[in-house]
Amino acid sequence: MKEQNCVKMEFPSRSVNEGYARAAVGAFAAQLDMTLTELNDVKTAVSEAVTNAIVHGYPEGPGTVTLRLRILEGDTLEVQVKDKGRGIEDVDKAREPLFTTGGEDRSGMGFTIMESFMDSVKVRSKPGSGTAVTMRKRVARRNHAR
Amino acid sequence: MRLLTTERGGKLTVALAGELDHHGAREAARKLEESLEAAMPRECVLDLGGLKFMDSSGIAIILRLYKRLQAIGGRLTVVNVPDQPMRVLDASGIDRMIRIEAEQNQ
Numbered sequence: 001m002k003e004q005n006c007v008k009m010e011f012p013s014r015s016v017n018e019g020y021a022r023a024a025v026g027a028f029a030a031q032l033d034m035t036l037t038e039l040n041d042v043k044t045a046v047s048e049a050v051t052n053a054i055v056h057g058y059p060e061g062p063g064t065v066t067l068r069l070r071i072l073e074g075d076t077l078e079v080q081v082k083d084k085g086r087g088i089e090d091v092d093k094a095r096e097p098l099f100t101t102g103g104e105d106r107s108g109m110g111f112t113i114m115e116s117f118m119d120s121v122k123v124r125s126k127p128g129s130g131t132a133v134t135m136r137k138r139v140a141r142r143n144h145a146r
Numbered sequence: 147m148r149l150l151t152t153e154r155g156g157k158l159t160v161a162l163a164g165e166l167d168h169h170g171a172r173e174a175a176r177k178l179e180e181s182l183e184a185a186m187p188r189e190c191v192l193d194l195g196g197l198k199f200m201d202s203s204g205i206a207i208i209l210r211l212y213k214r215l216q217a218i219g220g221r222l223t224v225v226n227v228p229d230q231p232m233r234v235l236d237a238s239g240i241d242r243m244i245r246i247e248a249e250q251n252q
Contacts, residue, residue: 015168037233044199044230047199055168105172109205
């Protein structure tokens, strides 16, 4: 799919930046004609992916999280959240509902929510090298005067 | 993340406001534990009406609260859930375990 616009940002894996990532995706996605529900779904999915990078990618200290946002032809938003942290041993297991290695503080519903709220979620991970989560959402077409 | 608790006749009401993500959840969880330990309520009402955002960190908080209440024979009801947090609750299936009401009945 042809790219129409792209931004890329990096930030340290500090939890305070979860809100920043949501705000950034909200500002970028405003270029698409999204409903409030669609926009909130994207922000929620981004919050989950960024939290995973912070909590599971870099459990022992700060690292860099990369957020890449692209608008692709066909009214599609693509979000990629990438870390160079610990990586995931078993991606299929990590995607199962309620599975978590984060103890009582985590619900294990992060991937389930990403999958519910986005059209596609792809996870590439290598233990010791990091994880990249790439999600896409196509904006539903609405008939209205422009 | 703001948390306001009120207690009356064995009923603890906890109102959350702001953004409930992983960043805000740690402090919210700590304050909730303190409130539960102090009140040991028979009934707890979690009012989400002031939330501007919630992700799965909120699910973890609710499940934790539910388990703590079960252990002391208490009951949990979640009320006043705004649209965005409700979509997260729906996606998680938590409504099969926990009572969610549209509005708080006084």
